[in-house]
Amino acid sequence: MAKRRLIGSRVSAQVALAPALLIALVIYCGSTLWTLWISLTTSRMLPNSVFVGLRQYEVLASNDRWLASIVNLAVFGVLFMVAALTVGFLLAALIDFRVRAESLFRSVFLYPFSMSFIVTGLAWRWMLDPTLGFEKLLHDVGFADAHFNWLVRPDRVIYTLVIAAVWHASGLVMAIMLAGLRGVDREIWNAARVDGLPVWRILVFIVIPMLRGSFATAFVLLATSVVRLYDLSVAMTNGGPGIASEVPAKFVMDYLFERGNLALATAAATTMLITVIAVVAPWYHWQGRKTHVGAAH
């Protein structure tokens, strides 16, 4: 009787999940397949079915802007994730030392995350603009030789995106890390202190390994925002100067709409998807094996 009821509830659960599953399959997988198909055609503003094999991918591989976008994303991704994780963790560690007005600091640090990338980009654009922001401020107070014109320098502009993005995301990392730190037993701290270990060694060798879960969560969240980086670039630099701060998602959007080139845009989108799968699949596989091995023990 009890078993039958269990089966019954499992069936109804599956029935309840079916629409969601169907939507995921049709909309997500369907759209992905359609995107893949369009990337093999000569579609311009409207989709067509003239098959040309991998020609769009060849065009893409020789497109300066696409290549620059990939390099930019790699530079941005590495710097942004390392910086955001470091800054976020340090902020959390400092707050965890029970500073006064803790909740005030928590709100202040988390505040940037409540803003959209568009607002973040615009604000930093104004602050970094040499004729309006920091550089002008320094000039006005007497440092006439001060220069901070990274925003308008093609070789430096990508770092300004990193600065803005780290400012935006560090608070979120801090919140995740703080939750993790609060989960660390006080007794461990006390025991380590009794052993006379300096604070930094406790953090690095004891606490950080215990925060593996928090780091993984923060890492995944940051990584997804790297791949879909678009609005920050649009608001802050619009890809410029020149093509110095272009990113892949912006390439796809521009070619989808403004430039009316569906085939090339979908080829770029497919390349992005394949790259992400290539990175995620081995990790997923490894995770799956680890759980499996863990279960066997």
Next chain:
Amino acid sequence: MIRSLLASTAVLALLSAAPANAQTPARAEVIHWWTSAGESAAIRVYADAFNKAGGQWVDTAIAGGANARAAAVNRTVGGDPPTAMQFNTGKQFDDLVENDLLANVDGLAKAQNWNTVLPAAILDAVTRNGHVYAVPVDIHGQNWLFTSSAALAKAGATQPKNFTELFVTLDKLKAAGLVPLAFSSQKNWERGLFNAVLSGMGGSEMFTKFWAKRDVALVKSPEFRHVVDTYRRLHAYIDAGAPSRNWNDATAMVIQGKAGMQVMGDWAKGEFTSANQVAGRDYGCTVLADHEITYQLGGDIFAFPKPKNATVAAAQTLLEQVVTDPATQVAFSAKKGSIPPRQDADVASLDICARQAHDWLRDKNSQVAANELLSPPAVTGAMEDLISQFWNDQSVTPEVFITKVAGVFGQTF
């Protein structure tokens, strides 16, 4: 969302009201992207004229050209087309024609004798395979040079007529401590400035060879190299704030007399007008030309999706009549800063720049079809990236730039 819901409800209501009786006003839903103050005042002129003529104008304004076009195209492909939709004069609606989604306006073109009343470049731009597929509603000149009278007076300089004089003026402005060239370093304006140099130095012949024929021999010629060098020289006359500035902020610098001049399309006149400046007194307008004046003609058109029934067709016919009325076109252009497409319109009421442009339009030798009319968006986009890279990155030499341009010309689009 609510707006589109309302719009579709309106369409449903219209359909269920069929068969239309004579009392029902012809309802026309128009998708456009004229949302700034001057622009919406301008579109009101057409809307009011349409309502007065017995129609009912349903305004679907969507900010941003790309957004508006995407919405209009998606709805047309999806079987729920608007009555009319705006495009820039050029190749933006080619795919709709190829897929047989647009109604032609051959009858109207013939009745109004467009062969003689429209500039050839504009008529060509709306003609595909011998059929006319859109109605030009305004013409914008893209290569104006606007100068600040106050700034020029302060620097003791005069308004330049050609590129030799241009650099003399720029140097004087620089010496006077002003920003010589107000600029917005966005990719499309970088291309706009390049185009102004290209047509100003090489005339319509070089301009057409470059954008329409994609002539590799041209870009390897010493004349083109001279254009490239001149374009690079101009970079020394902009200020460090240019990359994060919008075009209208750059215009504001000219209005305030902080900058000497700006190269921009005639839509910039709207900014001068709203600052109560008068053309010919507070600011000057001209087109730089080493040889003959070469005025780049662009603008806007209305395209009409194939009507689903007679009611829609009637509304389209009425709308076509209204937007091609010469007096209405002049009233529209007065607000928009453009000039009327019809050459038989009376432009005496327009400002001095518009009257000048109207004269150039009568002379076949002093005009050329704008960039967007000559090359498809894919080519324009690819070139825009190269021009922007060259403009912003001094390490890209003219030789490298020219080789890359030739490379793009060799690709198939």
